[in-house]
Amino acid sequence: MRKLFTLAIAGLFSVISLSAQVLVSTQPMPKNAILEEYTGIHCTYCPDGHAIAQSIMDNNPGRAFVIAIHQGSFASPSAGEPDYRTSFGDALAGQTGLTGYPSGTVNRHVFSGSATALSRGSWASACDQIMQQTSPVNIGIATEYDAGTRVLTVDLELYYTTAPASSSNFINLAIIQDSIYGPQTGGGAGSNYRHMHMLRHLITGQWGEEVIHTGAGTFISRTYTYTIPEAYNNVPAVVENMHVVAFVAEGHQEILTGDMVPAINGTNRYIGALSSENPFVKRGYKDFEQQFDLEAVSNLEGTQGFLFDLEAENAPDDWQYSYLIDGVEYTGATSVNLEQGVSVPVAIKVTPGPSAGFPAFKLSMRSETYPGAPARFFRTMLIAGVTDLVVNGTGGPESAANQGVYLNGLQASGISSYAVTDANVMRDMINAGAHQDVFTVWLNIAWTFPALSDSQAEAVMTFMDEGHNVFIAGQDIGWDIMSGDAGSNGTEITRNFYTNYLKAIFINDGSSVNNRLNAKPDDEVFGQVPQSTIIDAYGGYMYPEEIDAAPEANIIFNYNTAAKHAAIRYESPVYRSIYFGIGLEMISSTDVRNQIIGLSRQWLSDEMTGNEYTHAVSALMNGQNYPNPASDHTWIKVTEAARGGNIEIYTMNGIKAANQPVGNESIVRVDLSGLATGVYTYRVVSGSSVSEARKLTIIK
Numbered sequence: 001m002r003k004l005f006t007l008a009i010a011g012l013f014s015v016i017s018l019s020a021q022v023l024v025s026t027q028p029m030p031k032n033a034i035l036e037e038y039t040g041i042h043c044t045y046c047p048d049g050h051a052i053a054q055s056i057m058d059n060n061p062g063r064a065f066v067i068a069i070h071q072g073s074f075a076s077p078s079a080g081e082p083d084y085r086t087s088f089g090d091a092l093a094g095q096t097g098l099t100g101y102p103s104g105t106v107n108r109h110v111f112s113g114s115a116t117a118l119s120r121g122s123w124a125s126a127c128d129q130i131m132q133q134t135s136p137v138n139i140g141i142a143t144e145y146d147a148g149t150r151v152l153t154v155d156l157e158l159y160y161t162t163a164p165a166s167s168s169n170f171i172n173l174a175i176i177q178d179s180i181y182g183p184q185t186g187g188g189a190g191s192n193y194r195h196m197h198m199l200r201h202l203i204t205g206q207w208g209e210e211v212i213h214t215g216a217g218t219f220i221s222r223t224y225t226y227t228i229p230e231a232y233n234n235v236p237a238v239v240e241n242m243h244v245v246a247f248v249a250e251g252h253q254e255i256l257t258g259d260m261v262p263a264i265n266g267t268n269r270y271i272g273a274l275s276s277e278n279p280f281v282k283r284g285y286k287d288f289e290q291q292f293d294l295e296a297v298s299n300l301e302g303t304q305g306f307l308f309d310l311e312a313e314n315a316p317d318d319w320q321y322s323y324l325i326d327g328v329e330y331t332g333a334t335s336v337n338l339e340q341g342v343s344v345p346v347a348i349k350v351t352p353g354p355s356a357g358f359p360a361f362k363l364s365m366r367s368e369t370y371p372g373a374p375a376r377f378f379r380t381m382l383i384a385g386v387t388d389l390v391v392n393g394t395g396g397p398e399s400a401a402n403q404g405v406y407l408n409g410l411q412a413s414g415i416s417s418y419a420v421t422d423a424n425v426m427r428d429m430i431n432a433g434a435h436q437d438v439f440t441v442w443l444n445i446a447w448t449f450p451a452l453s454d455s456q457a458e459a460v461m462t463f464m465d466e467g468h469n470v471f472i473a474g475q476d477i478g479w480d481i482m483s484g485d486a487g488s489n490g491t492e493i494t495r496n497f498y499t500n501y502l503k504a505i506f507i508n509d510g511s512s513v514n515n516r517l518n519a520k521p522d523d524e525v526f527g528q529v530p531q532s533t534i535i536d537a538y539g540g541y542m543y544p545e546e547i548d549a550a551p552e553a554n555i556i557f558n559y560n561t562a563a564k565h566a567a568i569r570y571e572s573p574v575y576r577s578i579y580f581g582i583g584l585e586m587i588s589s590t591d592v593r594n595q596i597i598g599l600s601r602q603w604l605s606d607e608m609t610g611n612e613y614t615h616a617v618s619a620l621m622n623g624q625n626y627p628n629p630a631s632d633h634t635w636i637k638v639t640e641a642a643r644g645g646n647i648e649i650y651t652m653n654g655i656k657a658a659n660q661p662v663g664n665e666s667i668v669r670v671d672l673s674g675l676a677t678g679v680y681t682y683r684v685v686s687g688s689s690v691s692e693a694r695k696l697t698i699i700k
Contacts, residue, residue: 023140024157024219025270025299031135033064033127034247034258037104037197038093038117040074041084047187048396048541049102049120054196055397056127059422062374064127065245065260066197067174069093074101082182083233084195088202095252099486106130107255116253119487121449121480124395128424128453135257136164137213141246142267145239150228152263154203154244158220160213166250170208173224174245175201175263177238188539200232200242207252228263239263269373272298272306272338274346274365276378279432281425283654284352284384285681285693290652292380294346296325296365298338305368309333310348313360314419318353321361335368348380356385358419381421383429387439388418388601391426393474394456395448398538402446402585409584409597410442423452427459433654435463436683437693440604445474446583447538450489451481457497464501464575467685469604473567473580475543478506502579503553503570507546510581512536514544514559517566517587525569525603526556532592534559537585545581569603576604606688625670625682629697632673638662638684645686649696652679662686672698 037053039046053066071089096105097115105116106126118126140157154173176197184193202208203226211220228237244266247258259268276294284290298304309332310323322331324347338344348361358381366375383389390406392399403420410418421429423443429435441463445451451474452460464470481490481498483506498504519529536542546564549555553570557580567580578600587593625634636647642662647670649658657680660670670682677700684691 022157023142023155023267023269024159025138025140026159026161027138027273028134028161029138029257030063031107031130031133031257032062032259033060033130034107034245034255035064035066035104035123035127036092036108037066037068037102038071038089038096038098039068039102040070040072041077041081041183042185043074043101044186045120046074046102047184047193049104050187050196052120052123052396053104056124059394059424060127060131063131065258067176067199067245068195068197069199072101082235084180084182084198084235085233086199086201088199088206091206108249108253109255119449121395121487122489125450125453125489128394128455136160136162137169137248137256138270139246139248139257139259140268140270141244141259141261142269143244143261143263143265145264147239150230150239152226152228152239152244154224154226154246156222156224156246158211158213158218158248160216160218163213163215164250164256167212167214168251169211169213169256170249170251171204171211171222172208172247172249173203174199174247175203175226175228176243176245178241178243179238180235180241182235186539200237201226203244208249265372267370267373269367269370270299271367271370271373272296272300272365272376274363274376274378279428279434279653280379281381281383281429281432281434282652283434283436283650284350284382285695286352286354286385288681288695289349289351290382292348292350292361294348294363294378295343296338296346297343298340300367300369301340303337303339305335306338307333307335307364307366307368309364311362311364313362314357315359315361316353316355316357318355319357319359320351320353321349323348323363348378350380350382352382352384354385356387356417356419358383358386358389358421381425381429383419383434383438385417386419386437388415388442389426389438389440390418390420390442390444392420392422393443393445393448393451394423394453395450396446398446398583399444399448399474402537402583403444405584405593406442406444406597408590409594410601412594413598413601415601423456427456430459430463433650433656435468436648436650436654437690438463438468439688439690440469440471440601443470443472443474444583445472445477446585447475447541449476449480449487450494451477452494452497454491454493457494461497461501464572464577467574469576470501471578471600471604472502474583475545475581475586476509477579478504478545478547478581479509479543482506483509499550502568502577503550504568504579505548505550507548507565510544510546510559510564512542512544514546514564514566516560517582517592518558518560518562520555520558520562523554523556525599526596529557529595529599530589530592532587532589534582534586535588537583542586544586547579547581578604624694625696628695629699630672631698631700632671634670634672634696636668636670636682636684638666638668640666641689642684642686642691645684645689647682647684649675649680649682650693652681676700
């Protein structure tokens with residue numbers, strides 16, 4: 001028997017005074033993404049949807065949340081199977097326009113056409129779009145649970161920083177449960193599949209509870225109580241595995257923002273902020289200190305203690321890092337008192353050593369008074385000494401799972417100046433001008449969707465236009481961008497990249513009959529690569545894509561017959577590119593994979609091997625400029641290899657400030673009259689060779 005919930009309304013208050021506000025931020029905040037995933041236990045493709053949804057949450061902690069709704073014919077249990085459906089699922093699905101499973105909506109927003117339903121390949125990019133927008137309303141949540149009575153109490157606060165389109169909004173409270181083990185077609189676990197984020201109940205009913213706001217400054221407070229039953233449809237309700245997802249919607253559709261907390265004593269209390277107006281990705285230089293300037297502000301009443309700490313992610317051992325709070329330097333955790341609303345200067349300092357790297361440095365700020373409240377974080381990244389950047393696709397977990405193929409191949413080629421990141425960070429790095437020392441991006445798309453988002457593709461094209469090179473591989477890249485089929489994600493921007501930058505022509509999706517990779521014998525770069533089997537790396541989903549080369553490009557690999565082409569290469573006046581219609585993880589032979597990566601690296605770096613490339617970088621520039629510091633001019637000595645190239649001068653934010661041809665001189669007089677006092681870096685670029693960056697100080 002299903003138990004009825006009781007609802008208690010504490011009050012609705014228009015803000016005149018915020019004395020009652022304790023949970024919610026009153027500052028404009030970015031939207032969070034709410035992915036409602038429509039799924040079922042008999043859906044073959046749903047485990048892949050589950051993995052994509054989980055990867056979105058993992059890549060966006062505290063910003064993206066999933067509600068898995070078991071609904072439709074695939075969710076109907078057979079005899080003896082558990083029933084994961086709810087009374088809400090059909091109505092929720094009915095307003096999406098979905099045509100298949102798994103399907104999902106992101107904030108119930110219409111991204112194209114007239115329906116909110118999206119195929120799983122579109123979820124990641126849709127979440128990314130939503131999270132870049134500013135929400136008109138903020139949500140504060142706190143939960144309490146009485147284990148004896150099984151009564152859940154949810155305190156909710158809303159604060160409107162701006163007026164949304166409609167004055168009538170709806171509060172929605174969903175209970176979801178993790179770690180429910182049961183049957184699932186696909187996924188490889190049989191009847192012991194771990195179901196996550198499963199919708200169990202909507203506390204506020206089918207479409208939520210209406211609230212009326214009065215514009216910017218409206219403050220709303222509600223309290224809800226709900227008795228959690230022992231089970232839903234005979235499936236145990238384990239409160240320890242439950243969360244409450246709260247979101248605000250306009251009518252039945254557009255979700256403005258949302259958040260999630262544990263059902264037992266959870267809260268998203270807003271303790272304050274760590275923020276910066278500067279890019280979070282910067283370019284670094286060996287032995288040169290780079291600083292990220294932030295500010296910390298407390299949102300808690302009076303003066304209270306906060307615990308700060310700095311965590312490095314993948315930082316080389318020879319890099320040094322610390323942080324400053326109000327001018328005092330720390331290397332470990334420290335407690336600092338902050339006064340409500342008073343901005344305190346904070347900085348993260350990083351000095352790269354000789355090792356190449358692209359690490360992150362995450363500064364945390366936790367309330368000592370409210371240890372259960374979410375910490376505030378600021379994550380910076382610094383790239384230094386990296387010539388080869390392996391970039392994982394963001395449309396699913398498959399890329400990161402196979403990044404070792406590229407890292408091992410680069411190691412086998414004698415390259416040590418590499419790092420790995422994801423496509424969103426790559427985009428931010430290029431947009432911040434921090435990519436200048438990266439020679440080649442290795443786009444490991446694997447089998448993820450979308451292959452590239454618009455913003456990622458635009459960044460890659462900027463990278464290539466500036467003379468850098470790209471290797472891209474993955475099955476279904478062409479299908480996703482060029483086919484126009486249902487579930488694909490091609491846009492004018494990504495089609496431009498595929499057609500005009502890769503010089504590729506999509507033929508068809510391919511099938512498992514394309515199970516052998518053969519080098520084109522007359523190709524001068526790859527012609528001698530041995531044959532290898534192409535394997536099914538994705539559990540029955542094998543689509544070795546058939547592509548062709550535009551007249552300007554060259555076919556380099558075929559499938560079983562010479563009539564079906566697997567890979568191409570292209571050399572433009574300013575960049576080189578290589579494109580494989582399969583992921584390299586699908587090549588069965590490790591030796592062949594490594595040979596392909598090694599030969600690709602040599603061709604992309606103008607025929608230089610790993611050791612030759614390292615020596616070329618070192619030999620391109622001899623010594624430091626003189627004088628240094630300089631005023632109106634300085635002298636730079638260059639090697640013969642640099643003649644005919646250019647000396648490029650950059651600000652510490654990665655913006656090119658000056659460019660001067662080297663000519664045929666071995667000592668070049670560089671004009672600095674147009675540059676202001678400050679610290680710069682310079683490098684010599686000649687053909688495909690780029691020197692190590694060096695520091696230049698100008699004092700007027």
